[in-house]
Structure formats: C-alpha cells, structure tokens
Amino acid sequence: xxxxxxxxxxxxxxxxxxxxxxxxxxxxxxxxxxxxxxxxxxxxxxxxxxxxxxxxxxxxxxxxxxxxxxxxxxxxxxxxxxxxxxxxxxxxxxxxxxxxxxxxxxxxxxxxxxxxxxxxxxxxxxxxxxxxxxxxxxxxxxxxxxxxxxxxxxxxxxxxxxxxxxxxxxxxxxxxxxxxxxxxxxxxxxxxxxxxxxxxxxxxxxxxxxxxxxxxxxxxxxxxxxxxxxxxxxxxxxxxxxxxxxxxxxxxxxxxxxxxxxxxxxxxxxxxxxxxxxxxxxxxxxxxxxxxxxxxxxxxxxxxxxxxxxxxxxxxxxxxxxxxxxxxxxxxxxxxxxxxxxxxxxxxxxxxxxxxxxxxxxxxxxxxxxxxxxxxxxxxxxxxxxxxxxxxxxxxxxxxxxxxxxxxxxxxxxxxxxxxxxxxxxxxxxxxxxxxxxxxxxxxxxxxxxxxxxxxxxxxxxxxxxxxxxxxxxxxxxxxxxxxxxxxxxxxxxxxxxxxxxxxxxxxxxxxxxxxxxxxxxxxxxxxxxxxxxxxxxxxxxxxxxxxxxxxxxxxxxxxxxxxxxxxxxxxxx
Amino acid sequence: xxxxxxxxxxxxxxxxxxxxxxxxxxxxxxxxxxxxxxxxxxxxxxxxxxxxxxxxxxxxxxxxxxxxxxxxxxxxxxxxxxxxxxxxxxxxxxxx
Numbered sequence: 177x178x179x180x181x182x183x184x185x186x187x188x189x190x191x192x193x194x195x196x197x198x199x200x201x202x203x204x205x206x207x208x209x210x211x212x213x214x215x216x217x218x219x220x221x222x223x224x225x226x227x228x229x230x231x232x233x234x235x236x237x238x239x240x241x242x243x244x245x246x247x248x249x250x251x252x253x254x255x256x257x258x259x260x261x262x263x264x265x266x267x268x269x270x271x272x273x274x275x276x277x278x279x280x281x282x283x284x285x286x287x288x289x290x291x292x293x294x295x296x297x298x299x300x301x302x303x304x305x306x307x308x309x310x311x312x313x314x315x316x317x318x319x320x321x322x323x324x325x326x327x328x329x330x331x332x333x334x335x336x337x338x339x340x341x342x343x344x345x346x347x348x349x350x351x352x353x354x355x356x357x358x359x360x361x362x363x364x365x366x367x368x369x370x371x372x373x374x375x376x377x378x379x380x381x382x383x384x385x386x387x388x389x390x391x392x393x394x395x396x397x398x399x400x401x402x403x404x405x406x407x408x409x410x411x412x413x414x415x416x417x418x419x420x421x422x423x424x425x426x427x428x429x430x431x432x433x434x435x436x437x438x439x440x441x442x443x444x445x446x447x448x449x450x451x452x453x454x455x456x457x458x459x460x461x462x463x464x465x466x467x468x469x470x471x472x473x474x475x476x477x478x479x480x481x482x483x484x485x486x487x488x489x490x491x492x493x494x495x496x497x498x499x500x501x502x503x504x505x506x507x508x509x510x511x512x513x514x515x516x517x518x519x520x521x522x523x524x525x526x527x528x529x530x531x532x533x534x535x536x537x538x539x540x541x542x543x544x545x546x547x548x549x550x551x552x553x554x555x556x557x558x559x560x561x562x563x564x565x566x567x568x569x570x571x572x573x574x575x576x577x578x579x580x581x582x583x584x585x586x587x588x589x590x591x592x593x594x595x596x597x598x599x600x601x602x603x604x605x606x607x608x609x610x611x612x613x614x615x616x617x618x619x620x621x622x623x624x625x626x627x628x629x630x631x632x633x634x635x636x637x638x639x640x641x642x643x644x645x646x647x648x649x650x651x652x653x654x655x656x657x658x659x660x661x662x663x664x665x666x667x668x669x670x671x672x673x674x675x676x677x678x679x680x681x682x683x684x685x686x687x688x689x690x691x692x693x694x695x696x697x698x699x700x701x702x703x704x705x706x707x708x709x710x711x712x713x714x715x716x717x718x719x720x721x722x723x724x725x726x727x728x729x730x731x732x733x734x735x736x737x738x739x740x741x742x743x744x745x746x747x748x749x750x
Numbered sequence: 751x752x753x754x755x756x757x758x759x760x761x762x763x764x765x766x767x768x769x770x771x772x773x774x775x776x777x778x779x780x781x782x783x784x785x786x787x788x789x790x791x792x793x794x795x796x797x798x799x800x801x802x803x804x805x806x807x808x809x810x811x812x813x814x815x816x817x818x819x820x821x822x823x824x825x826x827x828x829x830x831x832x833x834x835x836x837x838x839x840x841x842x843x844x845x846x
Contacts, residue, residue: 295831563779566786574789574797582782584828589771594778 181479184250189343194367214355215241216534218371220346225502225519226377227328231272232527234335243360247342250322257321258516259435264604265517266313267634268524271644274327281436282319287415292583298593310707311633312642318435321516349387356497373530374498382504388495394488399569400446402455402482405439409474418598424467429568439478452482485509487558493547499526506554511564511599514557522550528720531652537677538741545610553605560600567597604631617726621735625726626711632722635707636698647720654678655718659710665689666730677743683710767816
C-alpha cells in the first residue's frame, strides 16, 4: 500500500469504568469486571455496519457499548473500500442524520459510458431518463467509505446512550445462561464485560465467529484487481467510464469514477497470476496511468491497494444472543455496491427488532427474522455479484465468444445492452422467507398480506419531511396507513387507542378519525396511494426499516400486529 | 437510441419483417448465467454444437421466415461496429 493517503481522525482511548473501578490500570489479578452489570447491547467492530448499528442505537436512545480494536476509521491494510452508496443506504443514513453531510461531500454522476476495445459500446444519461423513484434520496452517491464512518462517529458522539470504546480488542467470548461475556484487551489492561445481546460487526476475519464455531460457506474468487485512487491536476468530466476490455490494460476491465475531494477511483482487473505486491508499486501504477491517459498524465497518487475477493455467507446470522452483521456475516465481489451497503441494511434490519424485544414488544421469533431476512438478502447479493464476476472474467474461449457476441449486439441494439453485466446496482432487499414475509403472514392471518416483505421508498411528505423522519420521530413504532378515513374507521378503535407499537395515519385525506393523523404527500409529489402502493379498502403497515408488513383488511390489523410479538398488552406502557 | 437495422436486408420479405431489438428478455442475467452453465465442462467443439442446437431450437420458436432472414442479416452486420458521428476516443479524463 502506498500513496499520499488521507488524514484521518483519531479518537481518544479512555479507561473504561470496568478498569477504573478496579483502581489500577495495570490489570492485576487478571481481568476485573463490574459485578452484575449487564449492558443491553455490545457492538464489536467500528466499521460501516457496526457504526451504523451504533448510530441507530444513538438515534433511538438504546444504551450500547461499541468495542473497536483501533482508534480511527478508514483504511486498514490492503483492502479495498466501498465508494458507492445506493438509495436504500442513503435513506437509512438520512434517518440516522448524516445524509446531508454525505450529499455535500459526495459526488453524483449522471453520464455513464461502457467501452470495449477502442470505442464505446453504449452510454446513458441518468439525468434524461425517466426515473421510477419516489424517494427523497438520489439513486446513489459516490463517496469514500471512511467519510461515512466519520460522520456516523460524529453523530454517535452527540448522543449519551452509546459508549464508543477505542483500542478495545475482544479476545474471548463466553455464552452465559442469559447473554454473553466478552474479554476485552485495552492499553489500560484487560477486562470482562457482559451484554444481553452482542452484535459481531468485526469484519470478514471475525475472531468471534471462529470462537463461536460458526460456519461460513466460502467461495474464493480467482480474479485479482488493483485500485489506484488518484487526483488529476486537470479536473476531468464527471462521468463514469467502464471498460469491459481496456486496450491499455491487456484487454481486461477497468473502472473509472469520481468520489469526494476530486479523487478518482481507477480499478484495474489484473492477470489472475500477477504478484499483488508488484502491481501496486508506485512505478507500476505510474506506467498503467501513462498507458491509459498518455505520457504527460499529471496526478497525485492518493491510495493504492491490490485485492481479490471471496464470497461467503454464514449458515446462520444469529447464534443465540449474538448477531452477525456486515462482512463478518457475508462477503461478495464489489460489483454493484453490495458490500458496505448491505452491512448498513443489516443494521437497519436488526436494531429496531432488538429495541422491540428490549421493550417487551416483540419476542425471540422477531429476532429470528433478522437471520432469515438478511441471509436471504446476502444470498441474493452473492448470486447477483457472481453473475457480474463471471461476465467480467470469462472462464473459457467459448464464454469469451458469447460475451463478444453480446458486446457486438449491444453496440447496435438496445436489447444487447441488457446482457452487458458490469454490475447491477444494489437495491433494497425483498424478503420472501421470513415469518414476516407475505407467504408466512398470509398463512397466519388467513388473508393475503399483500406486499409484506417488500421495501418501500422514503417518500417526501408535506409536513413530516419524509417517511424516514416519521419513523424516527415515532421511535420504533410501526406506521399504519389507511388509504382513506372510511377505511381507517373500520379499524377497531380500541386497538388504535391501546396499541403503543403503532402510529396511525390516513393518507392524503382532509380528515382523520380520532387517534389517526393525516399523512400528506409533499406538494408536487405523486399521491401516497401510488408512492406506497396502497390498496383500496386495506391498510398498509410499515415496519421501522421501511419495509412493508403487508396491506391487510382493517379487521386484520390487530392480528397482523400480534405477528410481531405479544406486545405490551392493554394498560402497560413501557 | 437509433435503430440500426434499417436499410440492411436485401431480400424483399426480410425488409418488411419487424424484429424486436428492444429489451425483451424477462431476466437477462439469469438467461446469461444459464447459457454459460450449459457450457460448463464442454470441449470447444461440444460447445459449438450446443450453440448450434440451441440456435435451431430458438429459430423454431420464432418460426416466421421474414424475421429469421432479418435476424441472420442483423447477426452478420453486428460483427462490425456501427458508424458513429464522432467515434468517442477511449481516453479520459485528462484533457476532456
């Protein structure tokens, strides 16, 4: 790894209360602990997934401890890092309160060109294409991963419910009758800490996963890539160029796109048998850049790193009180921006469920849906990225021939472009297998839970900002949305009065029955009935992760809420 | 997106045939994956034979003589890149 790099912040290690109360910093008598203290949640790992989980805790007011082994964010070792964040991730980041900073620092591009050989196969301009998006957030933003981590840390530091502990390495884990005990090594000594739940966000080489004997099914890719992040003296056009076969890179693939701070990411597909050290030496990088941009290319090398990828998915994303999120639980090739994005979506899926269980609103079965839902999402991502990887690395001359046919046809005809697979952009997952998906809910309710498990978009609203802001202000509640006042009136009024786990809305209406509020689309936006896919005579229930819990008849709402857990019951108000 | 298929076909029935060149595959990525998987483990000759059989099966699905003639002509011309107003050069971003 070389390059001028970035200046990243460091965060101060503070002696944790467990060691302070022991009265000594040298940890004599092994590892003291504060007897009896059980933290509701401990998050291991301060990368994208762990920090998103921690930030969600901060926003929701959930007490949590984060243990991170170093004292900074950003690049560690020769691994590549994400630069493209898709709409769903941006929606989550807006709820977490960091979207504006991401938008200000990041880059949005509109023109993309796909090339093979000396010329273009096709190009597109997103600015002129009709979008089918209802979201407050754009389709994607390019930005260095460490900026998102940085903004999340800043946001977490504003809260007093989340305790960020730097330079704290987990060296052991023990499952208790209820909860988990972790051994933690710090500059001030070692200590033990107990948590009711633990989130393992410690990355692809997770030590906890191994300690717990959890299996992950891995498939090693043969493809090798080398990233060169550079700053050019002459500011280039903000377009994304993708070569399937680049003449200046031995007819291998090359990506070229812009992120924050005027830094371009150039990602070169390498000979599978290359020496990773050799291809990332500055003089070799310089040679590649001259091949690509000409002899007089003038640039500053910001960061270089070779990488290869393996795809893996853990057999289970939950082991009792321990939940696995992000790269620890799943890994895939980087095409279509599905790595970091899915880690953030893991956190978004899990934290509200943990909050529900902590509040006594939901039970163990709700936590199990984290495994079924996010594992389905991960398996889908692996399938999609494997297809792209195979398109980009034909295994045989015949495969290469078929790809050439697709490229030749794509130069002439729109249909051919659908076969060119240089990556399919990360989308919010559709859940079909979980107990909260359409099939299972329909079985349990005896009526069709239309659309349950499908993602909704962060629709802009007249008074509440947008849906994510409503979710945030309602602190973990389900949102029940009726298409009109008449349908709302058919929901049992006692349910509306007693059910603390839901907030009740009528869409785009002049009036609302008692206990219900009006939810109106932003002026100029399409009506909520369209944007949310409301069904006449049915009410939509929206989960705190902006997935649908189904459109059901008004008389089935109570039964649907019961599928999330027994709830607080009448009279109880946590 | 200009249609590049005009003025190519010589034979009269082919010139009239309408060939759908817009995206029509329900799931292009899945199809492509299945196609490659069908070739797994085959020798080059076996792969060519598989492609030929597949081609004839798909032709039978199309059926229409005019469409098939047109498709043959389009497959022939697609081997050459289309003429562009100004061929975009493959060098960026400096100087652009």
